[in-house]
Amino acid sequence: MPDPQPADDVLLSSLAARDLSALAALYDRYGRLAYSLAYRILGESEAAEDVVQDAFLSAWRGAGSYRRERGNPRAWLLSIVHHRAVDILRRKTTFRPAPLEIAESLPSDQDTALAAEKNVEHRTVREALEALPQAQRRTIELAYFGGYTHVELSELMGVPLGTVKGRMRIGLQKMRRVLERTR
């Protein structure tokens, strides 16, 4: 019987002990997802690869100070990818704020994209997001993937800041309920 794969927490402990094979295992587990997220945000393969490299190097360096309350290792790693990618996006001040349509069409439907994984977790999240009313979904996607602040979204969408906050709140609440039902 093959050895079970080490848990993420175990991999992070090994990372803190400077075990390169643990980093390789973590990359094999999450490298593709990390790259897909960075690409979704940046729309450029080279920039996305730089972000992924930076994120894994951060994990390598920061594993010793990782605390569980920051989220599980997967969420922690992906949050680093997200922060880095959005940082880069926001520094491109020459084109921001981008027209809404450009930000919305940036990523996901190109021919080179692989089909989304068909496992239950991925499908559930996609369905939870797609089930939201368009305004809520668009607000959440533009904030998370488009790197827009809620103030920028208020201006871009031409709605009061309170409306943007409300769409985020209700949208995430609905997603939470759907995800809880499936667990």
Add this chain to the structure above:
Amino acid sequence: MNEHVLDELEAYALGALDRADAERVAAHLALCLACRTEAASLAEVVGTLPDSVPLREPRPTLRERVLAAARVDGRPLAPVRRPWSLGRLRIERVVLAALASTVVVLAAADVGAYRQLSSLTAERDSYSLVVESLRQGGRVWYMVGKDDFAGSGGTLFDPRADGKQPFVLFHDLPPIASGKVLTVWLVSPDSTWARAATFVPDGHDVQAVQMNTGVAGFDRCAVSLDDSPWGKHGTVVMESRIAPPTPTP
């Protein structure tokens, strides 16, 4: 305690606050269990959003880039050339150049300053220890100046030796307006900014600034031009990046 930040937690979880607001919310969360609990719950939901992304395959070379970067990062510093840090300058030359420039300026300005030479000698010896500890595995981050600070830069040295605090060696800092200060910041992987030192340029080509905190848990640094030594940061004039990989020899 600050006011609760419940109506900003969704934007915080989505990364949709500007830096100043995100820092304010983070500071509140550190003190408020109720908001922290809600923030953790929201973060869990937001943490699923990457699963909605169509998967793409990175180039196979990315895996080796990641591993090469880590391999270099864990290696003693001395044999490694780091184009992102000091180019071809050797660390000890830069440190000693800083001390030498201090001696020259002191000598030109005031003969009485020679009395300080003995303390400078002790300081030089101290820096020698830092150089040695850097050789044994300390870290170096280079910050590049931009806009009005283009052409300047700063190297953060983390000696990782007992009793040796990190410090930044700046070069070619331009003068700043009266009443303004420069602040050195440490940035964590989740983009939390922590103040590490406040100073004003002393007009020398090279200036060393001691930091009042360690760098553990941080992976970038930056310098901002501020109106005061407290509060939110102003314009970022210099910042580092994560080290790119160095080709394996």
